[in-house]
Amino acid sequence: MKARVHVMLKNGVLDPQGEAVRHALGSLGFDGVNGVRQGKVVELDLTESDAAKAEAQVNDMCEKLLANTVIESYRVEMI
Amino acid sequence: MKARVHVMLKNGVLDPQGEAVRHALGSLGFDGVNGVRQGKVVELDLTESDAAKAEAQVNDMCEKLLANTVIESYRVEMI
Numbered sequence: 001m002k003a004r005v006h007v008m009l010k011n012g013v014l015d016p017q018g019e020a021v022r023h024a025l026g027s028l029g030f031d032g033v034n035g036v037r038q039g040k041v042v043e044l045d046l047t048e049s050d051a052a053k054a055e056a057q058v059n060d061m062c063e064k065l066l067a068n069t070v071i072e073s074y075r076v077e078m079i
Numbered sequence: 080m081k082a083r084v085h086v087m088l089k090n091g092v093l094d095p096q097g098e099a100v101r102h103a104l105g106s107l108g109f110d111g112v113n114g115v116r117q118g119k120v121v122e123l124d125l126t127e128s129d130a131a132k133a134e135a136q137v138n139d140m141c142e143k144l145l146a147n148t149v150i151e152s153y154r155v156e157m158i
Contacts, residue, residue, distance in 0.1 A: 006120055021121065024144055030136065032126030041085055041120045042100065047111030057109065065103055 001054040008039035080133040087118035
């Protein structure tokens with residue numbers, strides 16, 4: 001199974017990387033950009049073939065390593 | 080309009096960040112992880128309300144700033 005995990009900073013948490021991108025887009029002449037949030041995406045190739053078990057395993061990985069759940073939220077998608 | 084951009088390293092391009100995650104998952108006892116690729120996701124909040132125009136604008140942003148098209152591929156999704 002393959003899984004894709006999106007990790008984004010929670011709303012309200014300052015995102016300096018996103019702010020930097022917004023400024024850079026402005027400098028390049030792109031107007032009309034109200035906000036930018038930047039996160040990460042992790043694609044995992046798993047041996048587990050049972051979708052439910054694989055998803056549970058990936059959620060566990062997110063809690064333990066992939067996301068800092070104090071400031072980040074994550075979303076798991078099986079592909 | 081809101082847009083989400085996924086930027087991933089192209090296949091064949093070495094991904095040390097993904098490899099580091101794979102090793103770390105192994106150390107934490109997660110077996111059966113064959114491969115990990117890590118990329119970034121950028122969520123943009125745009126003033127433009129026409130979907131086609133907004134998508135064209137975001138593609139342009141990717142070419143000019145958000146992705147290094149030599150080694151990275153990107154995918155734009157309007158949300």
